[in-house]
Amino acid sequence: MKIPLQQTWQKKAEAKVAETKSKIPDEWTLQKHDLEAAKRQRQLSGPFIERFLNDGELEITGNDSVPLLSKIKSGQYTALQVTTAFCKRAAIAHQINNCLHEIMFDQAIERAKELDGYFGEHKSILGPLHGLPISLKDQFHVKGVDTTMGYIGWIDTYEGHTDPSKTSLPQTLLLGETVNNLIGRTLNPVNQLLSCGGSSGGAVVLSLIHSQVSNGRIPGEGALNALRGSTLGVGTDIGGSVRIPAAFCGIYSVKPTHNRFSYRGAANTNPGQNTYASSVGFLSNSIDALQLVMKSVLSTQPWLRDPEVVPIPWRQTLVDSTLSRASADGSSNYNTPLKLGIYWTNGVVGPHPPINRGLRAVVDTLRKAGHKMVDWNPPSQSTAKRLAFLKADGAHDIHAQLNLSGEPLIPELVKSFQLKDPMDLLQYQDLTLEGRDYSAAYSDYWNATADDKACQYQYPPALYELLLTRFELQDQIVDAVIMPVAPHAAVIPGKYYHTAYTEAINLMDYSAAVIPVTKADKNVDTFNSDYKPLNEIDRKNWEAYDPDVYDGAPIGVQLVARKYEEEKVWAIAKIVSAALETAGVV
Template structure:
């Protein structure tokens, strides 16, 4: 390394080290763990549940055990104060970061002051500010909060805001979604870790290093909203705001055992949010949400849409929350998910495999659990064999990286930091941008594939007159993945080309006894073989598994309601689904 390169390395690495120290310094001394506790955490397989609870006082643990709706109800009824709730979640986030390395920004001082103001308002007026009054909400480190850094994983943006139009306005800009959350009474208190560039399905950068999976530290927490998923898994938040352009909400939700939704682009405001390659608008990044409960997802959808975001962002389509759609779909089933007599049962498709990379045993078992629950509840299930997801992913990826990684390298060059090795081999090396005619041709191909997918979906009514309501499919071909072994993102990214609404629900966890390696499996191709050989039942044991439930464009209310019914049916079916006791192993390529 020459002297100039060494000086640059010292500069960026020193800046990153100072940022790490600054973040830790914002944790109050009484909330800091002993060095031996942090070392012990690094040797644990599972940081969730009893491990993190040992560092949480009983009163705080009682609050942290509640989900979003219960929290806001307790505050509204005067059983809890905003300050009590905010203090508990700030403590939990502080512990989560010390053992799980999941935060970029901490602003507990501002959060606690905000909570006090909300309590004063409640005491004076006898009512709440809004439907999220006193609820702590965490944010992926793409969202600007006035007075705070936004790095989006880039060292060069430490001390500023990533990607703002006017650098002189550093720390003055606030994302519209953050302002909307505050107007609803939410408390913002931390921002979570992301991968460098935001274009990576794991969470790793040169600022804080890597965020692993709290459920099993042999595995990844996913990306790019990985810090959100990890924080929720550790109960340091009940609702988090993320983004998704290829699976970045759905993957962390599934990998961390929580709920997540990827709405259609333009349903929620992306105004003043940091993004890589902001000029690419053919396939936009989505605002999405993660939660510890399915009702938490419903709460945040309804609440944010009540602010009418289209009045402040011209890119947002003016569609208010449609309660009548929720009522229509929930009205077709009982609370336990069973179909109501005299009402049309759901007709759901199931994609067992995309035919390119077959799912590992835990994924196929989870699909079978969901399908058995749906059928036992009286709903219909059909096989789903749509147009090629591989083609959809190829078109989408080519378009969203059409600038030749110019924007990425512009941000890297601000500090001279190197690209993390995992990205240096994944198409992020600087290259000439795509030509306009090729870009336009790819856009045409994308539109044609959307039409083919639409035609296929409509054709599902040909046999019985009923169109498929939604589709169940894997989020990935594996449970929360071994770092460095995520080879196939088509299960999520293909849906970004269609701009479909998609909801993730947790189903189960990988189990070394239930999910043995199938030595008789014959890989479909070299990529499938690579993925299959990466499966190790012992390492994956305990890794969360979720599935995604997919509806069409602007069907967020519908997909949420169907997911609620499916999840209820899954829960009601649990006693009959104890496959471990039955010694039942589901074949890898199950069919209906």
């Protein structure tokens, strides 16, 4: 008897989930009572997941990327020790948080043994990422392993074709949460009442442990990194997909300009659309790991293998010159302090109380550290929101992939991606020109910030007059902008109503980084019943705020620089993070 099509995709998904589960060794498999306990936990990170690890595993997985590499290089840890510890932690993370599409523990352990053999013979490492655990968004192709990108029809195929070919992601990639018909929903490991974000949210895999960077890219985010099942994640960002999960899970990320790093060999949604381009980006538990991976990848000259990549090597001089403007504790040297714009709200949807408090904490800290803060009032993000090109094909690419198995759109996407006629070419061209003009207007506004007379948010008057006289700061342009990643700290599943805070940055293709600031506090971030919503979406967003539900949720901000300023935005993120740590905010 032929199985109905609807059951066929369901059975295929069930088989894939079972196959992934079977790759977890018996000794790492949790008992039923442990899984039930995980469901009752609000926070899975920290003490809860750590109860399943021994002292040696806790010590190893407690290291961030840079110190971990240093200890491997010195011989304190072997690659096998590191790999085994992180594989075990990733296995536990998946069982309690549902965050992996693919598991490659066997391959990783075998590769670690090879690296240890090389190290034993040569007393040196093979490459800059020798032995480092890396997780990949299920969008990056790895030979012999499925890339599903959240589509059931891609299982056992190459992008839906018959030839076979990581962390979890949402069906289609185009959602600020992580949910699909394959493994369901991935929740926030810091607060399971909330989402982990998306699309690089949790559909992650613990990658092969790389001895060196190859092909100018690392093949393969938020949830797995927050549970420390990986020290470094590779994702993509077309509307906030590395920034959102980083902010929601309390970790760091960087979104480069789209063609700074290679997309060759990675799958994508609606790949023929490149007006509004997707960027390869990175997530980590530490700020230093982001420089490490960007510098390592660019050292391979990826533009020689991918003609879409611009030939810009890592510019350490730009890093050094930016870092020289502050001390190690983040305080200004008063020679050329940072000048940062503050984007409190886009005027379309106002941020919840925790986000407002996080922004104020950053501003107050940086002012006290001697940096200059100015209000930021650029062209409206409502224009950028309207100019998104993600639906230009009428969702034909998405439905073509769904039809491979007969699976339906997940409920969260039904309204947005109904099948329609493609956008008319002339309309597409008009919107492209409008996007160009918006970017030009934004650039003009940015250039005008060199005139301090227009700035409203200054130093304390006496200090400002002193600096103005002594260092002629009136000619200093804004270095970067601090703004919300979203109008909320994480989000209650199904209530992500407004994504323009990140989408507008993609339209202009600016470089951006995300840093953690603090956590929501129900006793401080109280609901304001007198708030007057700006519009219907703002009303829905405001009514979704519940201080008790959001309590403990991470609060992050994004730092935005201009195109191809990855080195600069990373260095500014380093300075701001240091200032927050010195002030005891983080």
